[in-house]
Amino acid sequence: MTHSERTSAQSTVDIAALPSVPKVLLHDHLDGGLRPATVLELAGECGYTALPAGTADGLATWFREAADSGSLERYLETFEHTVAVMQTPAGLERVARECAVDLADDGVVYAEVRFAPEQHLDRGLTLDEVVEHVLAGLRSGESQAQASGRRIRVGLLLTAMRHAARSREIAELAVRFRDRGVVGFDIAGAEAGNPPSRHLDAFEYMRDANAHFTIHAGEAFGLPSIHEAIAFCGTDRLGHGVRITDDIDLGPGGEARLGRLANYVRDKRIPLELCPSSNVQTGAVDALENHPFDLLARLRFRVTVNTDNRLMSDTSMSREMARLVETFGYGWPDLERFTINAMKSAFLPFDQRLAIIDDVIKPGYAVVMG
Ligand SMILES: O=c1[nH]cnc2c1ncn2[C@@H]1O[C@H](CO)[C@@H](O)[C@H]1O
Numbered sequence: 001m002t003h004s005e006r007t008s009a010q011s012t013v014d015i016a017a018l019p020s021v022p023k024v025l026l027h028d029h030l031d032g033g034l035r036p037a038t039v040l041e042l043a044g045e046c047g048y049t050a051l052p053a054g055t056a057d058g059l060a061t062w063f064r065e066a067a068d069s070g071s072l073e074r075y076l077e078t079f080e081h082t083v084a085v086m087q088t089p090a091g092l093e094r095v096a097r098e099c100a101v102d103l104a105d106d107g108v109v110y111a112e113v114r115f116a117p118e119q120h121l122d123r124g125l126t127l128d129e130v131v132e133h134v135l136a137g138l139r140s141g142e143s144q145a146q147a148s149g150r151r152i153r154v155g156l157l158l159t160a161m162r163h164a165a166r167s168r169e170i171a172e173l174a175v176r177f178r179d180r181g182v183v184g185f186d187i188a189g190a191e192a193g194n195p196p197s198r199h200l201d202a203f204e205y206m207r208d209a210n211a212h213f214t215i216h217a218g219e220a221f222g223l224p225s226i227h228e229a230i231a232f233c234g235t236d237r238l239g240h241g242v243r244i245t246d247d248i249d250l251g252p253g254g255e256a257r258l259g260r261l262a263n264y265v266r267d268k269r270i271p272l273e274l275c276p277s278s279n280v281q282t283g284a285v286d287a288l289e290n291h292p293f294d295l296l297a298r299l300r301f302r303v304t305v306n307t308d309n310r311l312m313s314d315t316s317m318s319r320e321m322a323r324l325v326e327t328f329g330y331g332w333p334d335l336e337r338f339t340i341n342a343m344k345s346a347f348l349p350f351d352q353r354l355a356i357i358d359d360v361i362k363p364g365y366a367v368v369m370g
């Protein structure tokens with residue numbers, strides 16, 4: 001065996017081994033990741049009768065197909081059913097606990113999970129109580145994972161809905177809980193018509209508090225949204241950001257010419273929280289093979305791999321990575337790079353990020369690369 005044959009054999013990804021390598025997830029919605037059976041059981045417990053199917057399998061199929069709509073607005077309508085069953089202390093804690101356990105079972109070692117507290121007040125809980133119950137569920141899921149030999153750490157991001165007017169309040173909530181497990185802030189929801197600058201005071205509050213945030217931008221709307229998120233709001237990361245490719249021209253020989261905004265994003269190493277399957281479902285990209293993930297990765301943007309909504313996309317970190325490997329032919333060194341990109345971009349203190357990279361990620365990839 002020559003050196004290059006050996007190197008390529010060692011770097012070839014065995015799809016079955018994906019759950020065993022350490023993975024880092026920065027963009028995952030708590031209310032988009034419920035187990036179908038849990039949706040069903042919680043609906044029974046809280047008397048929610050509007051579920052679109054009566055079995056776990058039926059629900060799994062319904063969520064995937066309904067989310068496969070080609071439009072972000074229609075995709076978001078499916079959350080009505082998950083949010084409806086996450087209105088009680090028990091419901092919130094269970095969903096959060098199962099989220100941590102499921103991610104750990106998939107080999108995720110560090111995750112930032114997000115949700116919008118303002119959507120969970122229907123049964124009288126306060127914003128603070130909602131966050132407390134979700135944090136309690138995450139801690140209990142971490143312990144449960146550890147008892148079964150899996151180690152995961154989950155940070156919480158608090159999301160404000162961009163069509164609503166509570167972003168400043170949610171930013172304050174995030175800062176109030178910063179030493180109790182909340183690591184940052186975000187805005188989500190329908191992007192077109194709700195530019196990031198509508199929530200400028202929330203972002204200014206976060207910056208004033210030296211606190212971190214990301215912004216869903218460049219998913220259903222293009223460059224103006226990304227520009228505002230960066231230039232006006234000062235975002236640390238871009239949720240999706242896939243439409244940054246609108247500012248990249250490919251010449252006749254395939255050579256890329258970056259516009260000023262694309263250059264800025266790359267120069268400043270602004271992390272892109274790319275969510276391949278979700279982007280195909282919402283129509284941000286027409287097919288996985290046309291996803292700009294690979295172009296952006298080859299141009300050395302700081303790309304990261306994310307699930308967005310595991311229930312709606314019927315996915316997991318391992319499955320997203322498998323889809324990328326099958327579509328673009330990535331090897332283990334590529335997946336390790338995407339994972340380190342994500343860990344570098346986490347909203348954890350620098351020394352803790354480095355410790356996970358050096359003590360967990362690199363040794364984990366060294367095992368599969370031989
Ligand atoms: O990809 C997305 N783009 C924009 N908003 C989203 C996406 N996925 C989920 N949400 C929205 O975020 C809320 C809090 O988690 C969800 O309820 C959903 O409305």
Ligand SMILES: [Zn+2]
Nearest residue numbers: 029188239308
């Ligand atoms: Zn999202």
